[in-house]
Amino acid sequence: MKTKTIFTIFVIVIYLNTFGQRNSFELTFTAINNVSNVQLDSIKIINRTLKSDTTLYWPDTVLVLDSLTRINEINRDIQNFTLNQNYPNPVKKQTTVSLFIPQKENVNIIITNIFGQPVFKNSFVLENGKHYFRFAPGLENIYFVTAQYKNLQRSIKVLKSPSASYGKLLFEHIGSDKSDSHFKSSESRNNFAFFLSNELLYIGYNNEIHSGIIDTPNESQVYTFQFATNIPCPDAPTVTHEGIAYNTIQIYSQCWLKENLNIGTMILGHEWSSDNNIIEKYCLINSADSCLKYGGLYSWWEMMQYAPEEGAKGICPAGWHLPTDTEWKILEGSADSQYEIGSVTWDIWGHRGFDSGRNLKSESGWNYGSNGTDLFDFTALPGGRKWGNSSWNIGTGTWWSSTHNSNNDGAWHRILTEFEDGIERKGEDSSLAISVRCIKNKITK
Numbered sequence: 001m002k003t004k005t006i007f008t009i010f011v012i013v014i015y016l017n018t019f020g021q022r023n024s025f026e027l028t029f030t031a032i033n034n035v036s037n038v039q040l041d042s043i044k045i046i047n048r049t050l051k052s053d054t055t056l057y058w059p060d061t062v063l064v065l066d067s068l069t070r071i072n073e074i075n076r077d078i079q080n081f082t083l084n085q086n087y088p089n090p091v092k093k094q095t096t097v098s099l100f101i102p103q104k105e106n107v108n109i110i111i112t113n114i115f116g117q118p119v120f121k122n123s124f125v126l127e128n129g130k131h132y133f134r135f136a137p138g139l140e141n142i143y144f145v146t147a148q149y150k151n152l153q154r155s156i157k158v159l160k161s162p163s164a165s166y167g168k169l170l171f172e173h174i175g176s177d178k179s180d181s182h183f184k185s186s187e188s189r190n191n192f193a194f195f196l197s198n199e200l201l202y203i204g205y206n207n208e209i210h211s212g213i214i215d216t217p218n219e220s221q222v223y224t225f226q227f228a229t230n231i232p233c234p235d236a237p238t239v240t241h242e243g244i245a246y247n248t249i250q251i252y253s254q255c256w257l258k259e260n261l262n263i264g265t266m267i268l269g270h271e272w273s274s275d276n277n278i279i280e281k282y283c284l285i286n287s288a289d290s291c292l293k294y295g296g297l298y299s300w301w302e303m304m305q306y307a308p309e310e311g312a313k314g315i316c317p318a319g320w321h322l323p324t325d326t327e328w329k330i331l332e333g334s335a336d337s338q339y340e341i342g343s344v345t346w347d348i349w350g351h352r353g354f355d356s357g358r359n360l361k362s363e364s365g366w367n368y369g370s371n372g373t374d375l376f377d378f379t380a381l382p383g384g385r386k387w388g389n390s391s392w393n394i395g396t397g398t399w400w401s402s403t404h405n406s407n408n409d410g411a412w413h414r415i416l417t418e419f420e421d422g423i424e425r426k427g428e429d430s431s432l433a434i435s436v437r438c439i440k441n442k443i444t445k
Contacts, residue, residue: 024064025218025221026062026064026220027062027220027221028061028062028063028220028223029202029223029225030224031204031206031211031224031226031227032224032225032226032227033206034226034231034234038206038227039206040058040061040204040205041057042055042058043055043056043202043204044087044201045063045192045200045201046200046201047200048200048201049195049197049199050193050194050195050198052193055085055087065217080100080102081099081100081101081152081154082099083098083099083145083154084098084100086135086156087205087342088205088208090161090164090208091137091159091160091161091164092161093337094134094136094338095134095135095136096132096134096135096342097132097145097156097171098130098131098133099130099131099147099154100131101126101149104125104126104127105149105150106123106126107123107125107126107147107148107149108121108123108124109124109133109145109171110145110148111146111169111171112146113140114141114142119143119169120171122171126173129176129177130176131173132343132344133172133173134171136171137160137164137167137169138166138167142157142158142159142160143160144156145158145171163208174345175344175345197216197218199214199216199326200214200216201214201330202215202223203340204225204227204253209227209252210334210340211225211227211334211341212252212253212330212333212334212341212342213253213330214326214327214330215442224253226250226253227252228252229334230250231249232248232249232250233248233249233255236255236319239320240317241261241263241317244262244263246259248440249378251334251335251376251378254331254439254440255440256331256437256438257437257438257439258377259295260381260383260399260436261295261298261315261435261436261438262291262292263281263296264278264281264296264315266280266281266282266283266288266291266296268282268390269282269390269392270389272299273298273299273302273433275306279315281297281298282296282386282433284383284384285392285394294382294383294384294435295436297383297384297386297434297435298315298435298436299432299433300430300431303315303322303400303402310402310404311324311402314402316438320438320439320440320441321438322402322436322439323401323437323439324402324403325401325403325425325427327401328412328414328425329346329347332346332352332353332356332414332423333346334376335356335360335375335378336355336356336359336422337354337355337359338353338354339353339354339356346425350424350425351423352422352423353421353422353423355421356422357380357421357422357423359372359375360375360416360423361373361374361380361381361416366381366382366395366418367395380397381397382395382397382416382418383397383435384396384398385398385435386432387431387432387433388431396416396417396418397415397416397417397435398416398432398434398435399414399434399437400413401413401414405428409428409429409430411427412425412427413426413432413434
């Protein structure tokens with residue numbers, strides 16, 4: 001049975017009318033494992049633009065967005081102190097708890113067991129904005145987390161998974177978003193904030209496994225979470241592009257090429273690729289054999305085909321596109337055993353994650369005993385990179401995103417190294433020449 005949860009959303013339009021037309025559209029969520037239907041336990045919806053979120057719990061699988069053009073209604077929610085339900089819940093290893101406070105203040109956290117006995121107490125001085133905490137359960141099966149702000153108090157119930165191992169209770173602050181754009185009210189789920197053009201991240205949960213989809217909706221859509229992994233993409237096991245056959249790999253709701261792209265004409269390291277209607281690639285240390293082994297290396301502009309639109313097709317096959325920075329974050333959260341999809345960890349610049357890099361790296365081909373586990377059959381290899389006038393870096397794997405870093409003249413990319421189990425995120429120097437993977441376009445109905 002499907003039920004519908006209705007949220008009021010506030011939409012900015014070109015003309016800021018005092019009164020405007022009302023319209024609504026539905027976001028419907030389903031799930032499969034390969035081709036078999038599965039039941040969703042819950043769906044986390046994160047507005048990555050406004051930093052607000054909400055959760056649907058089975059049997060709620062339809063989100064009705066009621067659009068208003070009366071944007072002055074936003075202000076009534078800004079002052080709300082909120083403690084959001086943790087996710088995932090139940091907890092196997094650790095979970096994320098978030099809260100929002102409108103002003104800088106001392107916040108007391110008290111965690112009790114089912115008998116009301118305190119098992120954790122601490123006080124945090126927090127700036128205004130949204131704050132994230134990591135919670136790893138201890139011996140108890142049920143916890144109540146209470147946050148006290150001024151004379152207000154909020155509580156949530158946290159369940160520990162029956163399959164969770166016993167460990168020491170941990171509750172720590174891991175990050176924040178200092179912003180006035182947190183409009184979510186804990187008193188009612190009828191005020192999930194959304195503006196047309198906002199980027200939404202959907203996270204579906206099924207039996208402690210989670211799967212992520214990113215989109216910017218503007219009409220009714222049906223989203224199907226995929227919970228299969230380590231299989232060829234069911235509707236596209238192979239793809240032929242410019243005469244080269246590529247395998248594919250399904251990693252939950254993402255379908256990736258299993259190999260780096262290797263199309264175009266090879267040019268030497270001291271030459272510069274240009275907008276000349278010819279796809280130009282570099283091969284590591286000017287060796288054509290390196291391109292056969294690792295794929296080509298491309299400058300960001302060449303990869304984008306000189307049209308810098310995030311999520312562009314670029315040099316990818318038809319029906320595929322160049323992954324965005326957010327799509328890389330979803331892959332990282334899918335592959336990591338500690339930090340999930342949607343964790344603020346993935347927004348950090350630099351080395352992040354616990355073992356996502358090791359789990360995506362090939363089981364062979366990396367030096368010094370630093371091979372990966374390749375748990376998801378992504379088979380990342382150290383394809384190297386070129387910068388400047390034919391300067392080569394050997395022994396690392398580096399991949400572009402199609403997202404420009406607006407803070408400087410660069411683009412976001414990912415780096416896997418021989419000695420790091422996590423993944424490095426950098427957003428600089430679009431003149432580099434590095435590897436390219438393509439991701440399949442989303443399918444909505």
